[in-house]
Amino acid sequence: ETGVTQTPRHLVMGMTNKKSLKCEQHLGHNAMYWYKQSAKKPLELMFVYNFKEQTENNSVPSRFSPECPNSSHLFLHLHTLQPEDSALYLCASSQGDESSLGYGYTFGSGTRLTVV
Amino acid sequence: AQSVTQLDSHVSVSEGTPVLLRCNYSSSYSPSLFWYVQHPNKGLQLLLKYTSAATLVKGINGFEAEFKKSETSFHLTKPSAHMSDAAEYFCVGGEGGQNFVFGPGTRLSVLP
Numbered sequence: 001e002t003g004v005t006q007t008p009r010h011l012v013m014g015m016t017n018k019k020s021l022k023c024e025q026h027l028g029h030n031a032m033y034w035y036k037q038s039a040k041k042p043l044e045l046m047f048v049y050n051f052k053e054q055t056e057n058n059s060v061p062s063r064f065s066p067e068c069p070n071s072s073h074l075f076l077h078l079h080t081l082q083p084e085d086s087a088l089y090l091c092a093s094s095q096g097d098e099s100s101l102g103y104g105y106t107f108g109s110g111t112r113l114t115v116v
Numbered sequence: 117a118q119s120v121t122q123l124d125s126h127v128s129v130s131e132g133t134p135v136l137l138r139c140n141y142s143s144s145y146s147p148s149l150f151w152y153v154q155h156p157n158k159g160l161q162l163l164l165k166y167t168s169a170a171t172l173v174k175g176i177n178g179f180e181a182e183f184k185k186s187e188t189s190f191h192l193t194k195p196s197a198h199m200s201d202a203a204e205y206f207c208v209g210g211e212g213g214q215n216f217v218f219g220p221g222t223r224l225s226v227l228p
Contacts, residue, residue, distance in 0.1 A: 002159065042220045043206070090159055104150045104208065105216065107159040 003027045006091050006108035014116055015081060021111045023074040023091030032074040033105070034066060035090040043090070049074060081115045088112050120209045122219040130227045135194040137222045139181075139207030142188060148210040149190045151181055154221075155203045163205075166190060177201070202226045 004025045013019050023032065034046040048056035049068040063085075065077040074091060092105040123138040141147060148167045152160040164175025171183040181192045190207060207219040 002161070004159075006159075043218045088157075092160075104148070104152075104162055104165055104210070105160070107152075107161070109159040110157075112157065 002106050002108065004091055004093055004106050004108035006089075006111050008111060009109065010112045010114075012114045012116060013078070013081065015083075017081075018077070018079040020078065021076040021089055021091075021113075023076075023108055025072055025091075025093040025106070025108075027093060027106060029093035029095055029106070030071050031094045032068060032071070033092045033094075034074070034076050035092065037088040037090055037110070039087075047076075078113075081113075083115050086113055086115045120207050120217050120219040122205075122207050122222045124222050125220065126223045126225065128225040128227060129197045131199055132196050135179075135192070135197045135201065135224065137192040137205050137207075137224065139190045139192065139219060140188050141190060141207075141209045143209065149181075149183060150208040150210070150216075151175065151179070151190075151192050152206045152208060153203045154206065160206060163192070197224075197226045199226050199228065 007022045011019060031050045033048050036044045036046055045058050046060045047054060047066040052068050052071055063080050067075040067077060088110045090110045091108040094105050119142045121140045127137060129135055150165045151163040153163050154160045163179050164173045164181055166173050166183045172180060174180045179192055179194045181190050183190050202225055204221045204223050206221050208216050210216045
């Protein structure tokens with residue numbers, strides 16, 4: 001285990017369902033991230049939270065809704081998704097300040113999402 | 117703005133032979149650079165990092181990388197490939213703030 005835990009590991013949902021992905025870290029990090037990894041595409045940064053405040057939203061459709069109730073937990077709420085949203089969703093955390101440059105990210109194992 | 121380029125989308129080597137995965141970056145000053153490995157259906161694991169200390173960096177599983185500022189490169193090497201090294205490898209750069217730039221990845225295949 002890396003210290004960043006993602007649940008569930010696998011999720012199959014219909015296009016009309018509502019589900020949530022959860023990410024948890026107890027590394028004392030202050031920044032948390034959601035990335036989307038699709039087949040044959042580069043990693044896409046979706047959302048960044050730094051000290052619980054959303055600092056970046058890379059033009060992500062509103063059917064994805066993040067929530068960061070505290071610096072240890074990050075959620076990604078999903079509703080009315082499309083089949084092209086099927087991907088591996090990765091959560092990561094970092095120190096959240098300039099010291100992150102020396103430490104990089106710690107990643108979770110990801111949630112494999114399939115939209116049917 | 118920084119960019120990270122991985123020149124090969126796929127590299128195939130025989131078990132026991134050397135591995136070379138190439139990474140080039142563009143940056144206005146010395147960046148922090150990382151290599152991550154991702155095995156199938158797993159998250160990304162940090163292999164090694166360069167943060168302006170020694171230019172030759174040793175990582176886990178026998179991998180190492182050399183930062184060459186004159187060539188803006190940070191290539192990943194291993195003297196002898198093992199079957200368990202088959203995975204996707206990402207070069208990552210960090211220049212400012214807390215966000216990082218990912219290369220597109222190189223898939224390493226190891227043939228018996």
